[in-house]
Each structure stands twice: as structure tokens, then as C-alpha cells.
Amino acid sequence: MKLTTLLASAAVALGLAGGAYADGHEKTKVGFVFVGPIGDGGWTYEHNKGRLAVEEALGDAVETVYVENVAEGPDSERVMTQMALDGADLIFTTSFGYMDPTINIAKKFPDVKFEHATGYKRADNVSTYSARFYEGRAIQGHIAGKMTKSNIIGYIGSYPIPEVIRGINSAFIHAQKVNPDVEFRIVWAYTWFDPAKEADAAKVLIEQGADVVLQHTDSTAPQAAAQEAGNVVTFGQASDMGQYAPFPRVSSIIDDWAPYYIARTKAVMDGTWESTDTWDGIGPGMVGIGEISDAVPADVKEEALAMKAAIADGSYHPFTGPLKKQDGSDWLADGEVADDGTLAGMNFYVEGLTGEIPQ
Amino acid sequence: MIWLEKRPQPSRFFAYVTPLLAVLATFLFGGLLFAALGKDPVQSIVTIFWEPLFGEFAFYYRPQLLIKGAPLVLIAIGLSLGFKAGIWNIGAEGQYIMGALFGAGMGLAFYPAESVLIFPAMVLAGAFGGWIWAMIPALLKVRFGTNEILVSLMLVYVAEQFLASMSLGLLKNPEGFGFPGSRNLQQYDSAHNAEIIAGSGMHWGVVAALIAVIFAYVLLARHRLGFAVRVTGEAPRAARFAGVNPSRLILFCLGTSGMLAGLAGLFEVAGPAGQVSIDFNVGYGFTAIIVAFLGRLHPVGIVLAGLLMALTYIGGDIAQSQLGLPAAAIQVFQGMLLFFLLALDLFTNYRLRFGRAETV
Numbered sequence: 001m002k003l004t005t006l007l008a009s010a011a012v013a014l015g016l017a018g019g020a021y022a023d024g025h026e027k028t029k030v031g032f033v034f035v036g037p038i039g040d041g042g043w044t045y046e047h048n049k050g051r052l053a054v055e056e057a058l059g060d061a062v063e064t065v066y067v068e069n070v071a072e073g074p075d076s077e078r079v080m081t082q083m084a085l086d087g088a089d090l091i092f093t094t095s096f097g098y099m100d101p102t103i104n105i106a107k108k109f110p111d112v113k114f115e116h117a118t119g120y121k122r123a124d125n126v127s128t129y130s131a132r133f134y135e136g137r138a139i140q141g142h143i144a145g146k147m148t149k150s151n152i153i154g155y156i157g158s159y160p161i162p163e164v165i166r167g168i169n170s171a172f173i174h175a176q177k178v179n180p181d182v183e184f185r186i187v188w189a190y191t192w193f194d195p196a197k198e199a200d201a202a203k204v205l206i207e208q209g210a211d212v213v214l215q216h217t218d219s220t221a222p223q224a225a226a227q228e229a230g231n232v233v234t235f236g237q238a239s240d241m242g243q244y245a246p247f248p249r250v251s252s253i254i255d256d257w258a259p260y261y262i263a264r265t266k267a268v269m270d271g272t273w274e275s276t277d278t279w280d281g282i283g284p285g286m287v288g289i290g291e292i293s294d295a296v297p298a299d300v301k302e303e304a305l306a307m308k309a310a311i312a313d314g315s316y317h318p319f320t321g322p323l324k325k326q327d328g329s330d331w332l333a334d335g336e337v338a339d340d341g342t343l344a345g346m347n348f349y350v351e352g353l354t355g356e357i358p359q
Numbered sequence: 360m361i362w363l364e365k366r367p368q369p370s371r372f373f374a375y376v377t378p379l380l381a382v383l384a385t386f387l388f389g390g391l392l393f394a395a396l397g398k399d400p401v402q403s404i405v406t407i408f409w410e411p412l413f414g415e416f417a418f419y420y421r422p423q424l425l426i427k428g429a430p431l432v433l434i435a436i437g438l439s440l441g442f443k444a445g446i447w448n449i450g451a452e453g454q455y456i457m458g459a460l461f462g463a464g465m466g467l468a469f470y471p472a473e474s475v476l477i478f479p480a481m482v483l484a485g486a487f488g489g490w491i492w493a494m495i496p497a498l499l500k501v502r503f504g505t506n507e508i509l510v511s512l513m514l515v516y517v518a519e520q521f522l523a524s525m526s527l528g529l530l531k532n533p534e535g536f537g538f539p540g541s542r543n544l545q546q547y548d549s550a551h552n553a554e555i556i557a558g559s560g561m562h563w564g565v566v567a568a569l570i571a572v573i574f575a576y577v578l579l580a581r582h583r584l585g586f587a588v589r590v591t592g593e594a595p596r597a598a599r600f601a602g603v604n605p606s607r608l609i610l611f612c613l614g615t616s617g618m619l620a621g622l623a624g625l626f627e628v629a630g631p632a633g634q635v636s637i638d639f640n641v642g643y644g645f646t647a648i649i650v651a652f653l654g655r656l657h658p659v660g661i662v663l664a665g666l667l668m669a670l671t672y673i674g675g676d677i678a679q680s681q682l683g684l685p686a687a688a689i690q691v692f693q694g695m696l697l698f699f700l701l702a703l704d705l706f707t708n709y710r711l712r713f714g715r716a717e718t719v
Contacts (some may be wrong), residue, residue: 067679069686071641074631078423079676085416086681096637100543120536159637160527162537190523192635273555347537359528 031083035095042218048258072097132281138252141174154205252290407674422560434647445612450511452644454519457619461488489621527706552630564626
């Protein structure tokens, strides 16, 4: 086994050598710019797992480098430039705020490929990629609607951006479907990662009577707060957060970037890389649903898994009409499915949600 | 037995030497930290301090020192005036944000008109934004005797809420598909704080920082107001006898530091950062407090300290990427610098004595 792996990687390395020597270095160098610490247990943690998977899958043929805790703005430009100067062939920039910096630096290094997560600006050497997390939110909403006894579901939002609003809408639609009395309380934390603020937000929601707390922030602090409260259900965000299973964490949305990162790195190696826009969901495996624990009744678990299967094979779309906007105006007619353009820039709540999106 | 004896006069020698000693101690203990993490300590420190200045890609990193250092120096110069007089503006981060918002707002109000007058108007608006935000703790202190440390610090969080609100609402890019953040000022020629010579890192914020340094130097060394600042800090009672009006001094010190922080914010948002976004502020206002003290509250010292801090940031990122050092280790390293500086500062006012303490 070991010998074959060795030989296989040697073969890969040899196969590459010709092309790779031409641009001055042997290994394909892949850089990652992270917005949080790799130990955040959520967003950055999963991106870093993707990075490690690239190393594992492609072995000696690649070298990966990363910088964590990079502020959006000029600092991120400097880090990207530094990676490009140090010979990176491909750079993944893993936060929305890196969008303009990525485009700026990509202009200066036309031979380096860039991949920007969750943005909308592309160039010849800049691709964008994101995951359809709202698919996972639909399943969470379903479980949450079934599990709540107080009919109050708390939601910790990070920033009121389309990505997060989409998640709130998706979760709410599916919670309301199984529990018409359900009510969402939303707290905006204005951070992606701040355990103290996230814990405060969770506590506020629990005090307001929420017995299910959904989070769109990256730390495990809300899980800990729920555990302390004792009777509050949570879901892992971005990462499995399995250390809080089987209760309070009853399931999770897992970002699985590994297949994408490996495929894109390979594409750079064999020269087939092209600028694309990728938005994958449960079907292709970019969004994973963490194991639904035994704290969830068996029938609810079954329904949730059925919904997961239907979303995966494309027979069900979480945003299927009839749906109205919060102000009562029509959005989707019966059976109509939301188009990606509307979803990408979603800046309205669906009917039934209370409160306003902060402006 | 080892004991400390207060010096009759603060040692000038130690005042100048402690920053160097602090840097050396940081090298030593930082090196131990890096070694404990399994990295080559010498290589780590060389990467942080040598690579940006004299490494292969120094041509890129040297200008970056100016870009990273300019806001630190500009803010720290303002803070140092107040700190010298015992007036503690801890809220420069908030004034920095408000300067950026006022300045960017001024520029965006004219979009897409092009005129050479737009950028100067933005500079004035930025200075005003920082100034007015600092006037809140200043007036409260003068009128009601509130604590300016608390008020200015709390106003940072208020400013952050304004920033979020502006990024999501009033200043949001109408062509941004609903995403937060303003238009990019780098793509709006009249409002862009571009490099004066391309690739040099020299933008108007750097120029403003240099002017502020010269002004502060002249003010403290030659001007009556500078004398008032110094004497108030060193001997408040004497200052009153010398005819210093404490209220006016508070307004002046907080106002000036707010104005300079506002300018720093404006130059950053119109240049290197480019846009108002929720995470626009990255802590320059707080780091500048370290810079001010590291630089001994002296204008020239602040320039050196600002560049040193910028160097540790830039070198720290390089070390992360090239050597795989964790970001937290770099932060500890930066923290050590301030820690050792403050610890060694003791020797400016005290000296070590060995042997038994003599009883008088």
C-alpha cells in the first residue's frame, strides 16, 4: 500500500515536472487567505480542512501556504501579493470582503489564478465559488419547526447580507410549513467570529423564550450557551460541531470545500483551469448535513432525510412558490422556483417574518 | 537582596535605550516562543524583520511599510499631545471611522462628477468628522467633568454601529447587488487618494503624517501651546499658575487628536481600502496608542515606532505564509514588545540596587 502510494505520487510528480519547471518551480503552490483563525471550529476551520485535503490528495505535487486572521482591505491585498510573489500558482481568498482586493491583485498577476469565495466579481484569472447553504437551512428549518415547544426560534445573524437573509428565509419557510405558529427572533451580531458576542446573542434569544437557536456565525459559543441552558436545540454551523452532539446540537450544515479545492488545483496542474462561477449545494456535496442525532424523533429525522434526498436529486427546491414577500406582495407563483439571480442578491424577508432587515 | 531605588532624576540614558532593550528582549523571548512551536527562531525573526526591508521582494514591502505605518503615525501624533498633557483619548478608532464616513460620504455625494475640488473637500470633511466625534468627550469633560477615557472608548462602539449602518444603507453601492459596502473610491478618479508616485506607497496620508510630525515637533519645542501641554502633564498645579486654561487645553488636545484620526480614516478609505465596508476599521486607533508610547510620545520616536509596528505586521504575515507560524504567535510577539517596553521603562525612573537596603 505504502509503496503504491509512493509510486503514484512519484508518477504524478514526474508527469508534472515538465510543465512545472517551465515556470520556475517544481511544485504547484496553492495559497489560502483566511479571514478567521484556523481553529475557529467553523468557517475558516473547514476551509483549512479543504487545504489539508489538497495536500493529502496531491501529495508532493503541491505545496500549500496560508495566512489566517487577515483583515479585509489593504492587508488582504498585501497578503495576496506576497503569496503571488512567493510563487503561488493558485490563491483561494475565502471571505466576501476580499472581493475587490482579489480583483485588484489578480490584475497585477495575470499568470496567477485566483478563486474568490462568495463574491460576484470575476475576471479571466478570477473564479468565484460558493455553496448553497440555504439548502441545508431548509432541513434545519424543518427540524426546528418540529422541535420547538415555545414556538420561538432564535436566529443569530452575522451581517444582513443576501447570503444570511437567504438562510433565514429558507429556514423560516420550512419551519412555518410544519408549524404555522412559529416565530423567528433575529439578532444581528455584526461579526462572523466573536465567541463573546455570539454567546451574548444566544443568551438574549434564550431569555426571550427561544428553545431552538440557529446561528450564522462561526464559533461554538452559542452551542455552549445552549448547553448551559439545558433545553435548547442548536445546529452546527459551517462545521459539524459534533462535540455538542447529541444535544444541544442535533444536526449541522457542513461546508465541504475539499472536492472543489482538489479539482481546481488539479485543473491548474494540467492547464485546464478556466474562470467559472460555481454555486453547488447538497447534490454535488459542497453542503453536507451533519448526522441528525437521536434527540430528534425518528419520524422527523426521516422527513428531514427525505427532504435532503429530494434537494440532492433536484426534485425539490427550497424556494418553491407560492411565496409572498414580507410586505405581502407576490414573489413566486404556485410551483414557481426562485431564479439564481434573485437568490444571489436577496434583500427581502418572506411573508411571516417580523422585524426589518437593518439598513 | 535586590531592590529598586528611585532615581533623583529620570535617566535620559535609559529613556533612549529602553526601546532598544525592549526590542532585544522581544527577540529573545519571541525566539524562544517560536522555538517552542517547532520553528527555527533565528529564521522566524529574520523573516519578520529582515525580509520586508532587505529580502528579495523588498521593492514591494518597503512601500507597504508607508501604507501600513502612515495611519498609525498620523493617529499616534495626535494622541501623544493629549497623553503628554494627561488627557486620554482612547477612542481614536471611533474618530478614525467617523473621519472615513464623513470623507467618503462627501466624495460619494458628488459621484459621478469629476472635479479637482472633490478630494480637498473630502479631506476637510474627514478632518471634521474625526474632530466632531472627539468633541463629544471633550465637551462632556469640560462641561460636566466626565471621564474622557470611558466616553471616548464607548463612542468607538457607537461609531462601529454607524459604520455598519452606512455600509448597509445610505452609502451602500447601488450597483452592488444588495451586498454591503460603498462604491469603490479607487474607481472614482476625483475621490481616489492615489499614490503620488506609482509604486512608492506615498499617498496623501503619508504626506499628511509627515506634516503632522513636523508640526507636532515645532509645537512642542517652540510654541507656547506646546509648553502648556508639557507643563500640564508634568505639573498640573504649576500649569494653572502659569495661566494655562485647562478647558481650552482639553478641547485642543482631544480636537487635534480626533482631527488627525479622522484624516487617517479618510486617507485610508479613499486610498488603500477604497470603500466603506462593515469591517473597514482594523484597529489602527488602538494600535496607535501602543505606537505613541513606544515612540516615547516624541514625534520622531513615533515615526520610528509606527514603522516598527508596521514592520511586525508585514513581516508577521510573511512568516505565517512562509514558515507556517500561527497568527496568534505573531500577536503574542507584538504584545511582548509593548510589555517589555513598559517593564523596562521602570529603569528610567528607578535603578537596581544590590545588597541590603540601608535603613535611614
